Amino acid sequence: MPRFAVCVFPGSNCEEDVQYALQNVLGEPTDLVWHKDTSLEGYDAAILPGGFAHGDYLRPGAVARFSPIMTAIQKMADEGKPVIGICNGFQMLQEAGLLPGAMLRNQTLTYICRYLHLRPEQLDSPLTSGLSEGELLRIPIGHADGNFYADDETLETLERNDRVVFRYVNAQGAREDTANPNGAANAIAGVRNERGNVLGLMPHPDRCYQEELGTADGRKLFESLIAWTKERT
Amino acid sequence: MRLEESLAAHNLTREEYDAIVGKLGREPNENELGLFSVMWSEHCSYKSSRVHLKRLPTRGPRVLQGPGENAGVVDIGHGLAAVFKVESHNHPSFIEPFQGAATGVGGIIRDIFTMGARPVALMNSLRFGPLTVPKNRRLLSGCVAGIASYGNSMGIPTLGGEVVFEDCYNLNPLVNAFCLGLASKDRIFLAKAEGEGNPVFYVGAKTGKDGIHGATMASAEFDEAAEEKRPTVQVGDPFLEKLLLEACLELMATDALVAIQDMGAAGLTCSTAEMGARGGLGIEIELNRVPQREAGMTPYEILLSESQERMLLVAKAGREAEVEAIFKKWDLDAAAIGKVTGDGLLRVLAAGKTVAEVPNRALVDEGPVYERPMKRPAYLDAVAAVELPEPTDLEETFVRMLASHTIASKHWIFEQYDHMVQSNTIVMPGGDAGVIRVKGTPMALAMCLDGNGRYTYLDPYLGGATAVAEACRNIAAVGATPVGATNCLNFGNPEKPEIMWQFARAVDGIRDACERFDVPITGGNVSFYNETEGKGIYPTPVVGVVGILEDATKRVRHYFRTDGDIVYLMGNTDEELGASEYLKLVHGRNDGSPPRLDLDTEAALQSFTREVASRGLMHSAHDLSDGGLGVAIAESLFGPLGETMGASIALETPRRADGVLFSETQSRILTSVPSASADAFLALAEEHGVPVKRIGVTGGDTLEIRVNGTSAISKNVDDLREVWWNAIEKGLLR
The missing domain is CATH 3.90.650.10 (PurM-like C-terminal domain)
Incomplete structure (x- = not known):
């Protein structure tokens, strides 16, 4: 049985939501691991959760990338194990150089907490392997800095190599400026690394894993992660 | 400085000064005058409202803690307690909207976790003048951004509340913040010092020169120079408070803690005196051990600073190392600054020399209590029966109503608040009440804030009663049963008999409705002096009600x-x-x-x-x-x-x-x-x-x-x- 680690930084605030979804709802053993720990030995997948690690001071993720646990994260990434960054966790993975691009402030210059439509672009990834072709997701975002930026060359590489995993779209599944909440380049909501095992996304599957919370679409992403991890353990 | 000038600067009357001399048996020194100034301010002492607040129902079978502590506590079953309160931060928010509103949220959150509860929901009640006035647009955007910045960083969902626009709030916006936390019902912590010789710890942020005399500032009317008072507004650091929250909850899980109190209005002074007075004990502190942000602070400044994100706690003697280890883990200051004594005095030392020595009770329990004169306002006689022309185009009128800013969707506001973190929100902002499920139980908690300034202006009794009725109705509309209430009473200058009359009548209305619906008031606050340049707000009592839904799926x-x-x-x-x-x-x-x-x-x-x-x-x-x-x-x-x-x-x-x-x-x-x-x-x-x-x-x-x-x-x-x-x-x- 695989074991999941959720890393906790000072200022993280979504670690228990991720743990609850994986462990209480889906029955997978999931531990919270403190950022000053140096090892993730015995874990088959790691999640960097949302929140405001180190208060988002300097830049989101900019201080967290120096936490001792990030060395262990790097090691897991090198071993090909799934490493998932959600929201603030995505920003950390960018700051650590494990994922491309950077996050600018949202175009509105405000924090945005809202349900929106998400189109999986790629079904061969740790979070989407269980989805069906053309399936649209309703998942909320909650961030002030989710405006994905990368230079043209990087964007071109990401697109060409199918590394864009999620995109913001309208209710019909089409790209449209008004459906892009933060101004992200190419409406990018989630990307993966070249090898495909490190994935970051701004939306929060950890906030929509049961119908009573709005939708249960987030559950599908966690189920994909569990299946993907089991296949590789 | 001549005595008259000094008293004016401290917002104390000559009679109050004479009472201080009577209690001490001598003239107070400057530090002691500062202590009395903040502790006897309207904001801290409730000197004008106390005689009226006594009429409110505060007891009930579920009430574990009524008014007088940091927050009220209500038994919600399943071994759990709901800890909640609403509090105003009106004056600071007018002077500096972002930090004023942010620190209002920070303050109410501290009140909740001080009691041993993990905060699980925030709400706020906001009132501004019309958006046609540019200043009001800045106030709205600033307050909302401030609330968002603090609540979001803390990882506590903000479930909405109410936002109202009305001319009378033009120079007096209202920012009332509500927080609710969950605690084990047998693990509630109080701010009551116990055990002579027990160490007193200062934890959290360092003390700086900010917010000195904030409580005194909030106890007077404003004039055109209000913006000059900006230095009395504190600056918030939500990240530090998040660490403080986690560290305090971790400490509370041990049995090393005796008592804990947050440093809010009047800072170190208020927390020390209140902890001592509640326990009937004395506390001695050494200011040189207080962590300080800058060099050269005077004892007066250290005592009265309202720097945010600080707590005072009493630990068991011999358990100091445990306390220090927990705060060290979270990279926070924890300094043993004194001890509990048996003499009932607040004794303040600086480098070993006594700089203030005052009975705790004199500061906390023996402040002035006023039965201020009351008079029915003359404008009420002129309230006319309504004679109106009928609109020619009802459809156009209907559409205009939907575009009224008081009625229109508040999504621009609540989407800036993280309202989903903790993954418990099962009724989103925009509904009649916010509802969160309680993990590990089948139940949910509903909460809402309501008030109506117009009604209260035209009939203060009815306005008070209607605020309670509407809040309880909102709770019923989501299917829940009200179990407790908190109130924030926003009024003008209590030294005016008409304002005092409005206040007394509104309290009576709240009392009667609370009694009829069986909803005790477990705490809250009073904000007087909401007047600028002589113009006051409509009297605006805001009532927060918390309800229980035994089966969350029935919401x-x-x-x-x-x-x-x-x-x-x-x-x-x-x-x-x-x-x-x-x-x-x-x-x-x-x-x-x-x-x-x-x-x-x-x-x-x-x-x-x-x-x-x-x-x-x-x-x-x-x-x-x-x-x-x-x-x-x-x-x-x-x-x-x-x-x-x-x-x-x-x-x-x-x-x-x-x-x-x-x-x-x-x-x-x-x-x-x-x-x-x-x-x-x-x-x-x-x-x-x-x-x-x-x-x-x-x-x-x-x-x-x-x-x-x-x-x-x-x-x-x-x-x-x-x-x-x-x-x-x-x-x-x-």
């Missing part, structure tokens, strides 16, 4: 869900346009009598609604308030994720069409019931003695409203939503 939402449901209106409608949103928006007046309130009728409606909810007989329920039936119907067409549904409505009235659409008659709820449940619903209504009227059916993509058989409104639902959804953004971009 009811406010919007139509299914095609072909029957729309019923519970409760009778009278033509009551006095003090209404319609009267203000369309006719530019605020006069007449506010809608009547019959507490028995209201109680019957609420228990009926709860029973319908628990039996799962309705698909939606929405309280009627600002804008009456017309607005409630429109709001029922719009779901939180952008869903819309039309309806066909037929209304009958022997009087005017605008009356039936916009009357704000109390004790009414709009509901949609699947036709298969209609018979059971009607039978229950009969049993509860609640009049219900079938007024239409849901479905389609238009809203059709006929009055006495004539079409009054026929509009596409998406077009209506567009108007309602975008009005505030448009107002801000003007």
